Amino acid sequence: MRANRLTTAMGFLAALALSAAAAPAFDRLDFAVGGDDARVAAALESASLLATQQGDPDTDPRDVLAAARADYGRLLNALYSEGHYGGVIHILVDGQEAAGISPFAAPARIGRVQVNVTPGPKFRFDKAEILPLAPGTSPATDFRSGAIARSTAIQGAVSTAVEDWRDAGRAKAAVTSQSITADHRDATLDAQVGLTPGPIVRFGNLVQLTPSAVRAERIARIAGLRTGLIFSPARLALVAERLRRTGAFSSVSLTEAEVLGPGNRMDIALSVADEKPRRFGFGVELQSLDGLAVSGYWLHRNLLGGAERLRIDAEISGIDGTLPGMDATLAARLDIPAAFGTDTDAFVTLDAEYTDDPAFRLYQGGGSFGVHRRFSARLDGELGLAYHYAIYRDDLGTRRFSLVSAPGTLTWDGRNSQLDPSTGLYLNADLEPFHDISSGITGARAWLDGRAYYGLAEDRFVFAGRVLVGSVIGADATAVPPDYLFFSGGGGTVRGFPYQSLGIDIGGGDTIGGRAFLGASGELRYRVSDTIGLVGFADIGTLGAASFLDGGGGTQIGAGVGLRYYTGLGPIRLDVALPVSGPGADGAQLYLGIGQSF
Known part of the structure; x- marks a missing residue:
């Protein structure tokens, strides 16, 4: 019994020791700011090291004293940034002014820290001059006579004036004189700054x-x-x-x-x-009807010593435990930067594909070469020459195509993020003229994908919209490769319907794709927390046999809700969609992937 009591007592004392070791370095922080300016109070607390140390069990009393001594300067700068140049700051450590405590005489324990700040009057600019200014420029609106004399306004105005000269080719523009005088009698500040632009560089x-x-x-x-x-x-x-x-x-x-x-x-x-020359990655996407899709890639960033980039991609999709419906692709692309001058790259591709879609089965192989041009930070384009030999099996029978085409793409990307955009516009236009050597048929396929994003309440709410337009020109649908035609239904067009569930009925129970497609999607995204988001969405797609809105294919409308889990790689997406109206419905559809749906 005595041994048990001794063990219990020792455990209690150890718990007390651990509790004491984990206790904060000081018990209480009182932060008092005179006046009723909430912005000034917030600026002071944000600048204070003591405020950040409060409640931290790993802080030593010596660290607290060092933070208190440093806070005099930090709080003074915070007052200057809000236009207060006559403030009074007292920092008391257990009733003693921190500035008077020797750094070598830190107490073993600190009970109470008091920060008392009297901001004093708010100063305004009397004179506010930066000379000379670059032609066609003017000082910032917050740096003028009568404005609040914030030190950040001076710093920002000087930095902007120097950058304006640098933008004009004066790379060595610099501040050569400055005079800043505070008049405490009328709470005004004179700020006069002289610049030397230097020569054109x-x-x-x-x-x-x-x-x-x-x-x-x-x-x-x-x-x-x-x-x-x-x-x-x-x-x-x-x-x-x-x-x-x-x-x-x-x-x-x-x-x-x-x-x-x-x-x-x-x-x-x-x-x-x-960078490390080699890299690989993988992705997984799940849809309730189409099954699992697994993809991967291997990348070499400097293949021949000229920053050439070789990327090999492989994907198997439609994995649902059976062989029918499974698709497989293998593609390789070599990009050669600045092959035809700066901002104009060259590329070469090879690819092989087996596709078992609801509307057709495809065996295809070929390649292409071309150029990629970056016109600006937002706009780039690509033009190539391609050849593919393809065998299709669909409701029209087995057909072979020997296709020469000239695919061209123009892309404007003004989004603030590719995986989770909240503002900006995105436009992608594709045009691919083609000629089938075996049949002599010539035509072109056009596709437009437009997206817009608008965020509210610091992007907690995001409205996202998408418009899709597609058309096949100059060739009859029965003479065009099936994958050049358009279908509706699935994650890329109308969620809530099975993939390619809407086509053109040509009689006898046979279906092919349409030559025209119009689609639109709308989403309201709400970010509940840093990691969780909710989405409501609706999609519509209309298929035309030969032209837009000719009624040859019909219209599908789907709607649903989604859950987002935000990670450093982008949001993980889970959507559940139901058919609202239109042919091809088959109950609720589930979609899982990485990144927003568009």
């Missing part, structure tokens, strides 16, 4: 400082920094972006030379770090 040489597995001449060609051009920060940022988007580098750094060379030319130092 032109780009010199791109000097590579670090070694790379990518050849130096290829790096220079991809970067596209032309010697002799007038300096521009935007052009310098574009050079870095060109190198980054090759995927061959994990980091890219450009540094301006401090001293100008002959003719006011400025060399640019380049430092790069190579």
